[in-house]
């Protein structure tokens with residue numbers, strides 16, 4: 596084995612061990628710079644104030660636009676927010692999330708059916724297909740794939756990010772704050788900035804591969820032992836972070852217990868209808 600190969604092997608083993616808090620079972624893990632960026636992801640919620648240079652933003656958007664897009668429809672857009680007052684308002688709408696205010700750049704990723712609606716209207720062409728749930732789903736999938744490409748690009752350049760689903764808590768007010776037309780809705784936000792080294796973020800462990808990878812046919816729910824093992828792994832992460840060591844299963848079940856746990860998003864269908872989405 597060459598020096599480069601053994602260093603890569605060590606890096607791969609270390610990354611997998613951090614991701615699962617367990618010794619990697621596979622001996623032949625492939626490794627390269629792209630995998631290093633992906634496997635060492637961690638959400639960042641504390642930022643330095645340095646602005647994100649325009650070239651970095653444009654490169655991140657080029658990476659986003661390089662993502663696959665259903666039928667090449669490209670039914671998404673993104674709003675880059677740097678104005679402190681607008682960020683403060685969006686932070687409030689997201690449930691007073693401080694990092695939305697303190698990040699130098701806040702990107703709001705949009706499901707955008709208006710581009711095709713307007714084009715159809717200008718050309719006298721029918722766009723009734725946009726009124727179906729499927730079209731919104733296509734736009735949400737497109738926006739998500741695009742945003743995640745931007746995340747990987749930004750992280751590869753040393754920037755930190757965190758998604759903000761809180762943009763769906765009060766969709767009408769988010770739309771008013773960003774001047775969104777009908778047929779456009781915010782899917783999520785993304786805080787972007789250089790990480791504050793004084794508050795480093797750590798890799799959060801995930802469920803074991805066996806919980807999510809099924810061979811040929813769906814294999815059923817994970818065993819109680821597997822869930823208990825993951826609860827223990829997450830609790831040790833939470834203890835290190837100095838946050839409540841509640842583990843995973845109880846917190847996840849709390850999050851889905853009922854409409855009151857959805858931070859206002861239980862009325863998303865109504866909000867979408869108000870934004871022009873018929874959802875047939």
Ligand SMILES: Cc1cc2nc3c(=O)[nH]c(=O)nc-3n(C[C@H](O)[C@H](O)[C@H](O)COP(=O)(O)O)c2cc1C
Nearest residue numbers: 636637638640692757758759760761762783798799
């Ligand atoms: C669509 C989406 C919405 C999210 N919304 C929020 C949010 O509103 N606030 C927040 O602090 N983190 C948010 N997160 C970050 C998740 O909490 C985080 O990704 C998860 O706990 C795993 O941690 P990690 O990203 O550090 O691995 C969101 C993540 C995703 C993918």
